[in-house]
Amino acid sequence: MQLFTPDLQRWLDLAGIFVFAISGALLAVRKNFDVIGIAVLAFATGLGGGIFRDLVIGAVPPAAFRDLGYFLTPLLTSVLVIFLHPQVERINRAVQIFDAAGLGFFCVVGTIKAHEYGLGSFAAAALGVATAAGGGVVRDVLANEVPLLLRWDREIYAVPAMVGAGSVALLLHYDAFGDLTMALCVLLAFGLRLAALHYGWRAPRAWHRRSATAEGDGGRER
Known part of the structure; x- marks a missing residue:
């Protein structure tokens, strides 16, 4: 069962890859990487989660190596960021919104694809999260x-993906899955990520932990 037609799903995949690749390329620019480093981070961010999922479920060769569009999108993104990174940085808020949309879409699509290849509900949801955040x-x-999803000082990222993927897995398990419910799962993950960005929601840390840890101090408590 598909939420979108194959052609539309492909274009949405490419749009998500494009946005994720921008975040990778921008990080490479901030780290003062050369053009090869920028391209590597763009490819890793845009395609890493989907390649991991496809390798785990045995969908080989992965889609990223069967469709030239999947390969060219991070490459074009790298060129764009290399020459226009100041302008891209200025629309970073819009990039975050599209990134949240990609997160919602990929966690749902990743869960569905894993389920189609015979994985159980929990494993399918886990691969949905890996598709979105990997x-x-x-x-x-x-x-x-x-990694961003491990940092307590950043807005929650994995939690919206877990909620979206978990919702899909439950719906599949109870045979309540359909076009409408799948769309609602995408919107749920998307909305949670946007709310986290707007309100600064963060995941709780260890119980009764009172000391602060400075970033980059090797984990030593102050």
């Missing part, structure tokens, strides 16, 4: 950063 983890590791 590229960002690869990006941050390559850039020698603590």
Whole structure:
């Protein structure tokens, strides 16, 4: 069961890859990487989650290697950021909104694809989250950063993906899945991420933890 026609889904995939690739390329610029580094981070962020999912479920070769559009999108994004990064930085808020939309779409589509390949509800939801957030983890590791979804001082990122993917898995398990409910799952994850950005929602830390840890101090408590 598909929420969109194959052609529309492909274009939405490419749009999500484009937005994710922008975040990777911009991080590379901030890190003063050369053009190869910018392209690597763009590719890793845009395609990393989907490639990981496809390899786990056995959908090989992954879609990123079967469709030239999936490969060219991060490449074009890299060129755009190399020459226009000051302008792209200025519309960073809009990029965050589209990133939230990509998060909602990919966590749902990733869960559905994993379920179609025979995975159970929990495993399918986990791969849905990996599809949405995996590229960002690869990006941050390559850039020698603590991954965004592990940082307490950033708005929640994995939680909206978990909610969206978990909702899809429950609907599939109870045979309540349809076009409308799938669209609602996308909107749910998207809305949660936008709300987190607007209100500064963060995940709780360890119980009764009172000391603060300075970023980049090697984890030593103050």
